[in-house]
Amino acid sequence: MNGRRIRLGMVGGGQGAFIGGVHRIAARLDGRFDLVAGALSSDPARAEASAQELGLARSYSDFKEMARAEAARDDGIEAVAIVTPNHMHLPAARAFLEAGIHVICDKPLTATLAEAEELARVAEASEALFILTHTYAGYPMVREARRLVAKGALGEIRVVQVEYAQDWLARDESNKQAEWRTDPARSGAGGAVGDIGSHAAHLARYVSGLAIESVAAQLTAFVPGRRVDDDTQALLRFAGGARGMLWASQVAPGHDNDLRLRVLGSEAGLEWSHADPNRLRLTRLGEPSQMLTRGGPGFEGAARVPAGHPEGYLEAFASLYSDAADAILSGAMPDSLPGLSDGLDGMRFIDACVASSQADGAWTTCQGHDR
Amino acid sequence: MNGRRIRLGMVGGGQGAFIGGVHRIAARLDGRFDLVAGALSSDPARAEASAQELGLARSYSDFKEMARAEAARDDGIEAVAIVTPNHMHLPAARAFLEAGIHVICDKPLTATLAEAEELARVAEASEALFILTHTYAGYPMVREARRLVAKGALGEIRVVQVEYAQDWLARDESNKQAEWRTDPARSGAGGAVGDIGSHAAHLARYVSGLAIESVAAQLTAFVPGRRVDDDTQALLRFAGGARGMLWASQVAPGHDNDLRLRVLGSEAGLEWSHADPNRLRLTRLGEPSQMLTRGGPGFEGAARVPAGHPEGYLEAFASLYSDAADAILSGAMPDSLPGLSDGLDGMRFIDACVASSQADGAWTTCQGHDR
Amino acid sequence: MNGRRIRLGMVGGGQGAFIGGVHRIAARLDGRFDLVAGALSSDPARAEASAQELGLARSYSDFKEMARAEAARDDGIEAVAIVTPNHMHLPAARAFLEAGIHVICDKPLTATLAEAEELARVAEASEALFILTHTYAGYPMVREARRLVAKGALGEIRVVQVEYAQDWLARDESNKQAEWRTDPARSGAGGAVGDIGSHAAHLARYVSGLAIESVAAQLTAFVPGRRVDDDTQALLRFAGGARGMLWASQVAPGHDNDLRLRVLGSEAGLEWSHADPNRLRLTRLGEPSQMLTRGGPGFEGAARVPAGHPEGYLEAFASLYSDAADAILSGAMPDSLPGLSDGLDGMRFIDACVASSQADGAWTTCQGHDR
Amino acid sequence: MNGRRIRLGMVGGGQGAFIGGVHRIAARLDGRFDLVAGALSSDPARAEASAQELGLARSYSDFKEMARAEAARDDGIEAVAIVTPNHMHLPAARAFLEAGIHVICDKPLTATLAEAEELARVAEASEALFILTHTYAGYPMVREARRLVAKGALGEIRVVQVEYAQDWLARDESNKQAEWRTDPARSGAGGAVGDIGSHAAHLARYVSGLAIESVAAQLTAFVPGRRVDDDTQALLRFAGGARGMLWASQVAPGHDNDLRLRVLGSEAGLEWSHADPNRLRLTRLGEPSQMLTRGGPGFEGAARVPAGHPEGYLEAFASLYSDAADAILSGAMPDSLPGLSDGLDGMRFIDACVASSQADGAWTTCQGHDR
Known part of the structure; x- marks a missing residue:
């Protein structure tokens, strides 16, 4: 350092x-x-x-x-x-x-x-340089998952399941955070899909390494008077034939801030949950499930403290800043650090979800996905 | 008795x-x-x-x-x-x-x-009488969930998330069980959607009390040569405006037989998982999550053994048989026991999923849903 | 059969x-x-x-x-x-x-x-024949644990941790079950130590394959007026040098019927919990933890239903009856079935705990342990 | 600030x-x-x-x-x-x-x-001022537990169960960390009991608010050649009549750094685990278990980020430093911040464990406990 x-x-x-x-x-x-x-x-x-x-x-x-x-x-x-x-x-x-x-x-x-x-x-x-803080890309076990997929440990990816559920907008809220997030003029046309769906879509792409080609979505504003969606449900088609589902909700009682990802391949599957971020479940077909841990056996990433000493949200965010420092001092973006193209992908995803929902769930291309 | x-x-x-x-x-x-x-x-x-x-x-x-x-x-x-x-x-x-x-x-x-x-x-x-063994309707905590929804504990239902994931068909299998289940002549046009998606759809209806009006689905046969879907992903629209998602997969490594349901309302949400069937998580907005248990405080159902003594799949199945005995001796179907109309709903759901997928995911009515 | x-x-x-x-x-x-x-x-x-x-x-x-x-x-x-x-x-x-x-x-x-x-x-x-229904010896994953220890998968056993905690006697109860269990004339000198400590001690011996040589115990009757212990805490010394701890409590709020065992050796450790009885966690030093499942990869035991279909307390009990049927028809006790010597070991354990507690926790031999 | x-x-x-x-x-x-x-x-x-x-x-x-x-x-x-x-x-x-x-x-x-x-x-x-960094006293949910006990939510405390298990010394290690920790000249007479048992004992006292009056302990050095204990097992007697058990082990495969506390009273029990530090399970007799969360409903403490955004070990440590800053600027130790008397209690606990073990587990007073 x-x-x-x-x-x-x-x-x-x-x-x-x-x-x-x-x-x-x-x-x-x-x-x-x-x-x-x-x-x-x-x-x-x-x-x-x-x-x-x-x-x-x-x-x-x-x-x-x-x-x-x-x-x-x-x-x-x-x-x-x-x-x-x-x-x-x-x-x-x-x-x-x-x-x-x-x-x-x-x-x-x-x-x-x-x-x-x-x-x-x-x-x-x-x-x-332009750096985009998709926080969850800073979690060590998310990066470990990305490495495992990239090295082929899962075989061919078939299914990606991602969800990001919260409940803080389940009622009509009037706090500062809620105010601008539910105002289309400041947040954009997407509500939940923009605020947290964009994180979920990024996580799916980041770990799977696959672009989202098209979506079929239904956006709903459940809370009376809300001007943007507070719940987005979508089917996904990935480049290469994988299929997936994405759920982003801010009206889901029992969910504080639950981001969860499963990537399932022809040989193995893995599961990561933000509620338990220091662990990653890996299941190879025909073998018992393994629980990989940050700092534990086989872990290839970086960690500030040994296995069994939980790191959390602030550490993940700090890892993005540390990557940013590396980038700034070296002049080159590390592969693990989200940047402009990730941001564009995110906006195309939000846009496609909104358009699909307006077209009664018709499959809608995330234009530019093939860059 | x-x-x-x-x-x-x-x-x-x-x-x-x-x-x-x-x-x-x-x-x-x-x-x-x-x-x-x-x-x-x-x-x-x-x-x-x-x-x-x-x-x-x-x-x-x-x-x-x-x-x-x-x-x-x-x-x-x-x-x-x-x-x-x-x-x-x-x-x-x-x-x-x-x-x-x-x-x-x-x-x-x-x-x-x-x-x-x-x-x-x-x-x-x-x-x-005609009785249909939708096993999961026999689990005491599924019935408890149904009771809670029916008595309004969740408020107005907004979102229903249900999934049923297995991995036993992730590779090309040739055993007796796999053989007829992947032969359209014996299983019907649905593969995973018929075999386990029908359970998931029934569970969603059974607990939420809401009919599935229409679906937008993508069915995929991931394993080369397979003649029916081994993975079904669907968006759901329920009577009354609730929205939902259903995933049924038999190619999901890390999932033995994982049926999971979440029902989310305007006042509270609940979650049940087949992997931990004796518990039911209930979260009222603004209160800590509660873990309800079979036989524990507040439980209104029937149980053969006290709280803390796990019951499982066979007991759930046996509860259907016990209900069936009651029905046969009394001549009347108890409300908790699945029967013909549940079976029809299930077939309409399967049929609509297959049709929707063939129409590139167009929203398709589960005809007869409004009986 | x-x-x-x-x-x-x-x-x-x-x-x-x-x-x-x-x-x-x-x-x-x-x-x-x-x-x-x-x-x-x-x-x-x-x-x-x-x-x-x-x-x-x-x-x-x-x-x-x-x-x-x-x-x-x-x-x-x-x-x-x-x-x-x-x-x-x-x-x-x-x-x-x-x-x-x-x-x-x-x-x-x-x-x-x-x-x-x-x-x-x-x-x-x-x-x-004389058969003793130590229920927990009927759980498939308890038997799997026993097999793993017996085949040396854990190396030399060092530490055994076992606990059995309930809360149903946390207040003064007057139901039929409580009545005789807290009456020394009918239950014996041990309260919790006899009723559930005997199960815990048997489980520790059954899986570890090691006799409990001596104990240092403190027995307490927390509920005013109770005539037998409702909480027993003990240090254990096993044949061969392993050390352990046993806790049996019927005044532990938050515990319905929680029996939990950990056996830790020089090469690996395993953990089983009655609250999640179809799984067994195995950790080999230097490798990620593995979750073994009833019916899953590597499982050598018998199971009525496939992995992912939970079996519970009644099935475990039924397995003892099935073993008993084998024993009665063949005239020979299978190794997995508890019998008279297990019962004697249990009574010696209870007796030693009561005696140790009366001697202010002095180490007390479980006489006959070396049979 | x-x-x-x-x-x-x-x-x-x-x-x-x-x-x-x-x-x-x-x-x-x-x-x-x-x-x-x-x-x-x-x-x-x-x-x-x-x-x-x-x-x-x-x-x-x-x-x-x-x-x-x-x-x-x-x-x-x-x-x-x-x-x-x-x-x-x-x-x-x-x-x-x-x-x-x-x-x-x-x-x-x-x-x-x-x-x-x-x-x-x-x-x-x-x-x-003299400040002692007992890290675990910095966890928000540990402090919440302490508050709940202090306000009487648990009734009269009966049982305290605490354990701190690691596996990094299960084999003979020669790294820098291991070297001084297993050298009595640098670490003191206690090995595991000093290094992590002192944390566990502090946590038990910190949350329960009760002094440990005496201990009956067995200390073992399982790894051949080790000069200090790598496993300590103890029975505890607290001021006021509560009883407890403490286990500190550095030879426990499957345990990275698992500190776990249960405090059980006449009205309710609570459980906290370092592996899941943002949650606290509270069970009142006759009610379903509640899962309290850092930042969630009813939480009275301080948190840097909202519920559902995990904080971990570094944040807990930082909270001690933030308390220390308050103390230094104000000249007064806040009640939540460990100091000299906590350190003395810890040394008396270690000393008593070593002495008890040398006296074959005889009950040994933690002298000075009644200050």
Whole structure:
């Protein structure tokens, strides 16, 4: 590990936000970043108060000004974390990418597919890196699963089952988190499918190594008055012939934040659950199931603490930041780190689900899947 | 419990069969039936050898002859268990129903929907009862779940998730069980969807109390050369607006015989898994999850042994037989016992899944769902 | 399986009893016994009513008369199940053993060690078999564990951890079951240690294959007014140097009937829990944990239904009855079937625990352990 | 949260060490400490190389010199983390406490009880705080359990069951971690009982709120040639009459790092397991078991991320550091933070276990338990 700390800025994540605090812990955990500047809120007073609370060296009330000013300093930020609602991802990312500052952006990529494609053009024109924090790609046993599939341990993939179920929107909620996530103008046309379905679809692709070619979906808004789906159910067709199912729900009592993946091949199957993230069940046909553990026998990944010492959500997030540090210092994205094309895939998936549902569940291509 | 034992016959279930032995244990467990006659195989020598091994009083090589002969005896059988491959259910059931002998039939109802409708006509014309052994309806915690839903503990039902996954057909198998189940002439047009999807669909209906109005399905035969689906994935629409997903697979490594149900309502959700059948997880919004147990606090059902003494598959099956004994002695079907209309619903579900898949996943009505 | 059914009698098990009904289901499940006679209660009216309810051919109000009468009949019982409170085991067993009738007796062997030694003398003088229903020895995965240890899969056994926890006596109970179990005159000097500690100790010996040489125990009666222990905690020393711990409690909220065993050797460890009886966790040093299943890959035992179809308590009990049928028909006890020496070991264990606790936890030999 | 960062030093924790890195992540995670100085190794070259790797401002080769120099600086460290082998805890802590610098020390307190008592005198004479990192006291659900017991939710405590099982010393190991832990000169007379038994005993006391008055223990060194116990089994007597059992083993195949606690009272029981640390099972007599979750309904503690986002070992450790920051800034130890008396209790427990085992398991008082 290279000891030099990378100077980091943040857009969004002021007082009352959730994911901004997670990014800050993640950036700090492995000691590879120093958070030195921020445009933490579009409200100048709140931006300033938030910056003071965090002891930031430099606070801005406008991210465009921040991009200009930081790019001009010798000790300006090298990377910025964008943790705003979805509809601000494009303008914020554009400002920093055009200033040559690396971007670490929360998911989904943008609010709409059109914005995503615009962001892709901006990123292509920039020499700065674009990193997308699909948290679950940071879990050691998710990466172990990906390695096992890639090395052929499962044979030919036949079925992928993925679900992401929560219950925090089962009633009509009026908190800050719920508010923008259920407003199409800020979240995009997808509700649950955008907020968590995008994670589930990414996880399925990340581990299986297969593109989702098309979907047949039914999106429902169960809570009266809700303007976006709070439950998405979809059938999936993967490149190469695998078939699958995806369920994303925010109205599922008994489910706090349950992301679960099964990948089933001609020779073996594996299962991972976010509720028990340090373990991975592997079953080869004709053999007893094996429980693989983070740090245990056969584990090939990286771990901060030995087997039996649980790592969780913040460590997974921190692993993305650590990968990002490697990327920034080396100039090259490691294979394990989600980036722009993952974000585009995600937006195409959301778009296709919404379109399929509007067409009464007709099979709908995730355009561009074959890039 | 009335001490009188009911005289029982059996069609099918000779040497080498699986489910016949299960029916016999189930009939014996609570001591309410005496197996006295059988047409255990269409091969006369095997029928005779099987009957001798079981110590049956009377053995027949032809079920029609058996129906005639038994109906004519004073001490003839009062009920018959039909445990043949699916395509024989109709002719066998017809013979006994027309002879006024009660029928206890394995699922699915028949091989085709046309046969099912014919069987319905035959049954309607008979005074004998028709009982269908959807095993999982015999589990005490499944019944507890049904009670909870019926009394409104979940609020309005929104989502039903059901899956039934096995792996025993993940490779090309040539045993007796596999042989007829993958032959459309004997099993019907559905493979996995008929063999286990019918159980899953019944469980969803049985617990939720809701009819499945329509399906959008993709059926796949993953194993080369297989003539029926070995994996079925479907979206479901229930009467009243609930939405759901059903997965039935016989090519899922890591799954022995995993039937799992979640019913999620506006106020609470519940989850039951066949791998842990004596427990039922109930989560009311805003309260910690509760683990209900067979025989434990609040349990309203019947149990042979106290909480903490596991009951399993054979006990569930035996509960259907015990219900059947009640039905036969009283002449009325208890509400908890699956019968003809459940079998028809099952055949319509299978038929709709096959049709939907052939129409590239178009939503297809389970005709008759609104009876 | 030999088709001939064995004629069975029963002593105890009248209306209101628990374990008598379990024995009857167990005897019936595999169809190898016919219950034809009984002395079901010491109260003649209750004996008669119970016998009528069960449809028994012959009812007695006195077990001595029953032994005499049945021994004199050509169609008399060949075996008797003794399901009375503990203090009646010796007189009842004596009557039948002396009449040449095989005895299937519930555990623990007797109420006191002196009675147990007397019973041993009686049994030795008889040609009839003596079978002790340590239920847990009937579980397929317990037998699989025993096989694995015996074949050396664990290396040298170092540590044995066993516990049996219930909560049904956490308050002062006055039901029939509680009444005699907490009365030293009928249950013996041990409360929890006799009722369930004897099961736990047997399980530890049965799987490990090691005798318990000595114990250091503390017995406590937590519920005010209770005359026997409701919680026993003990350190164990096994023949050959293994060390262990045993906990038996009937005042443990959250535990319905939780028997759990871990056997840990120099090369591997295994774990079995009654709450999940169809699985056995095996961990070889340096390898991922494996989950062995009843009927699954590598399983060498017998099973009535395939993997994934749960068997439970009644099936385990029925397996003891099936073994008993084999024993009675062949005249030889199979190695897997608990008998008199297991019962003596159990009484010596209970006696040593009580003595150790009275001596402030001093190490106390289980006399006779070296037979 | 006060934004000011506390200046921290470290003794021990150079290259190749395990727990030093854990302390550093824990100190960093919540952003309340800056690590600025260290005496990371007693080997000067290794100390220097380790300091450079970590980017420390000031590196020392001698902790006494470090204490003197840092106490003399205006910007000297305010607190020091001591992460050496056990036998160095006393001299290191003495140096800093006498210099008025707060001490955050790894467990167990010292290598011997005599050292512990000397350290107590030193600490009493200092105005600096002494904090002991019993990690498991940092888990949110452990604290929730403690709260539930303290508010009487369990009634009168009857039984405490605690175990801490690992398998990493099941074979003769020669790595750095194993080496000093199995050397009585550096670890103290206890092996497993000191290294992990001390954690288990602390957890039992921390949650139950009860002192361990006396123990009856058997310590065993199973691996040939091992100089300290690798397995400790003990019966416990708590103040007030509760009874318990403690097992600490480092030779238990199938156990990575399994700390498990059950506290059982007259009204309810609770269970916590380190393998699933975000949940706590609570069972009130006569009610279904409840699964309490970190951040879920009824949770009263602090959490960095919502329910369903797993926190683990590093977060628990970080919570101790965050408590330590509160303590240092306020000058007062929060009730939840382990300190000197916990360390003394731990040493008395280890000492009593060793003495009891040497006296063939005689009950041995943990002297001083009644302070």
